Amino acid sequence: MHLSNQDTIAAIATAPGRGGVGIVRVSGAKAMAIAEAVLGKTPKPRYAHYGDFWDANGKALDQGIALFFPNPNSFTGEDVLELQGHGGPVVLQWLLERVIALGARLAEPGEFSKQAFLNDKLDLAQAEAIADLIDASSQQAAKSALRSLQGEFSAQVTDLVEQLIQLRIYVEAAIDFPEEEIDFLSDGKVAGQLQHILDQLHRVFHSAQQGVLLREGMSVVILGRPNAGKSSLLNALSGKESAIVTDIAGTTRDIVREEIQIDGMPLHVLDTAGLRKATDQVEQIGIQRAWAAIEEADRILVVVQAGEDIDPEDQAILDKLPKRIPLTLIRNKIDLIGLEPKLQSTDEQGDAMRLMGHEETVVWLSAKQKLGINLLKQHLKTVMGFAQTEEGVFMARKRHLEALQTALHFVETGQQQLESYAAGELLAEDLRQAQNALSEITGQFTSDDLLGRIFTSFCIGK
Ligand code: GDP
Ligand code: ZN
Missing domain, CATH: 3.30.1360.120 (Probable tRNA modification gtpase trme; domain 1)
Structure with missing residues (x-):
């Protein structure tokens, strides 16, 4: 209260x-x-x-x-x-x-x-949707925020909470009548209900994931040797001339950020200073920032010149990249060697050894001639799991995803308790935990602290 x-x-x-x-x-x-x-x-x-x-x-x-x-x-x-x-x-x-x-x-x-x-007047997810609607950076984001504001997301969460409560009451009744417990738990009704809840949770989680992607987007870092064409690629992706393109190595001394939309998915692109050994201090700072940005990235785009081998300098950088972040190897300047744009797995390219440990793909393109840029955009959407359809997608936040994940975890554990041990009491407790996690989304079960954090991120007058 x-x-x-x-x-x-x-x-x-x-x-x-x-x-x-x-x-x-x-x-x-x-x-x-x-x-x-x-x-x-x-x-x-x-x-x-x-x-x-x-x-x-x-x-x-x-x-x-x-x-x-x-x-x-x-x-x-x-x-x-x-x-x-x-x-x-x-x-x-x-x-x-x-x-x-x-x-x-x-x-x-x-x-x-x-x-x-x-x-x-509103539940918590709806109140958050107001801020998301106002902050929406694309029509798709606005539409899905409105869907959340109108209660579509909340209705699904509330429905799941209701099912969890019903199932828990049923299981607890079984516990109260121990002589009948085994029958209750093994009559298939509980298992069936659990599976039904789990399937629905997965569906809601998937929709919410799309919503988070619409809201927060994908973040990529462009890396590569000086003159590989990083700035040209950023400009080709954004359709603007925000990064300075020159033939002098080391022109991009600091990070250039660009916000792009790919069919409604916000793409945050960072063009970094080349990660070579810096000679002056300004460049050194740029390189430090580049490494900090890499840590936050969803994906790294490594730009090398088509037809040229990955040289030891590139290799040294590749070896230092965190292995958990997937890579796309961009073979740029295909216009110089008369190739067509294409997208392929690295195995065919023999680059797999060098990029070992990362999940990676190769895209051949020309940043300057703007050949293959759409191919790269499609590829980025695909790897993020960004669905083309906006049907049923509602706006969601990381907070909601975490709550859904917690609920999934408890329902899955509950399922194991039932299958492996017919442990009714443990199952009931897992159901209760799942219910609490979901209630945090709509705010039925929320600390003042969380409320404070959510609402102070709004601006005055909302
Ligand atoms: P960066 O140092 O990696 O940011 O590279 P830039 O984008 O500044 O480009 C370096 C040079 O390569 C410039 O002269 C660009 O015009 C040229 N360049 C970039 N992309 C291409 C391309 O696809 N084809 C050709 N022919 N030249 C390119
Ligand atoms: Zn540059």
């Missing part, structure tokens, strides 16, 4: 800067009194009042539209007042100060959404 706060909160709900309209949002018990003072009259529920917004002396400080939503039929579940004025920073700040002088306090980041959660 989380206590709802008693304060009346206020914030500018529209983005900072200038716009046609700007909104000051107020939520709490004083919203009505504030409305009366600012409008000079009692607002009608859900009615658009057009007129002046008054300062303390009854003089207009702006004019606009006021909307009043009495509790519980509002976003937060409390009395809510929306003052839609002109979208300039000075006017809005002035209006906000007026509202605060009338007894509201400045809202904390995410506090409106938190209030909505505390008043059961």
Whole structure:
């Protein structure tokens, strides 16, 4: 049980800067009194009042539209007042100060959404989806965030929790009647239910994984000798000229970051300084940053010149790469040797020995002529398991994936308890743990600490 706060909160709900309209949002018990003072009259529920917004002396400080939503039929579940004025920073700040002088306090980041959660207007996954919808970097991400906001994800999680509870009640009943326990557990009903829950958990996990990918994307690092064509590749992928391309080795001294979309999957690309021995200090810093970036990468793209062998300098770098990170070997500049773009496994190429220990693929392309770039994009989507279809994908966060994973773990362990030992009590405990893990997603079972972390990552006014 989380206590709802008693304060009346206020914030500018529209983005900072200038716009046609700007909104000051107020939520709490004083919203009505504030409305009366600012409008000079009692607002009608859900009615658009057009007129002046008054300062303390009854003089207009702006004019606009006021909307009043009495509790519980509002976003937060409390009395809510929306003052839609002109979208300039000075006017809005002035209006906000007026509202605060009338007894509201400045809202904390995410506090409106938190209030909505505390008043059961939204569950936690839905509240998070609001932030994800606002932050969405592609239409696919926005669509799936809306799906989560509308409760599709929560409904599936709630359904799973419900099934876990039902099954646990059944198993616990068996434990309470020990003479019948074996029959209960071996009649196939429990095993069947467990399998059903497990299958559904896997499906939800898969959808959530797509959601996390839509939200967080894939991160790749481009490595290779100076002049291999790393910057050219980054530019070809992004369609922009953000990295400097020159013939002078060592031009890219620091990391260049680029955000690209591949069919809705955000791709974070880092072009690094060549990882050769640095002669000056600036270059040295670039190299350190490159190694730090490599640690965080989902995949490394190693660029070498087509037709040339991997030289000892490349090899020394390849040997130092963390083996857990998969590689794609890019054979660039195929235009120089008259080849067609292609994608293949390294076994055919004889590079397997050199790249040993990594999961790897070879792509032949020309960064400069932009040949084979789509092939590389397709390959990156495939290796991340990014599904083309957006059907049924809902927005999710790493936090949700971890909870689903924990639930999967407990249901699988429970299944073993049943199969190997017919251990009803242990199974019941595993079911309870799985249920708790899932309840964290929707927030039925969540610490104040977690709530704090989630909502403070929102911006003010949400
Ligand atoms: P980096 O040092 O690895 O970042 O390499 P750059 O992208 O700066 O490229 C080095 C040089 O190779 C430049 O002159 C590029 O124009 C050239 N280059 C890059 N990619 C290709 C390619 O696919 N074909 C050809 N012919 N030249 C390329
Ligand atoms: Zn470069």
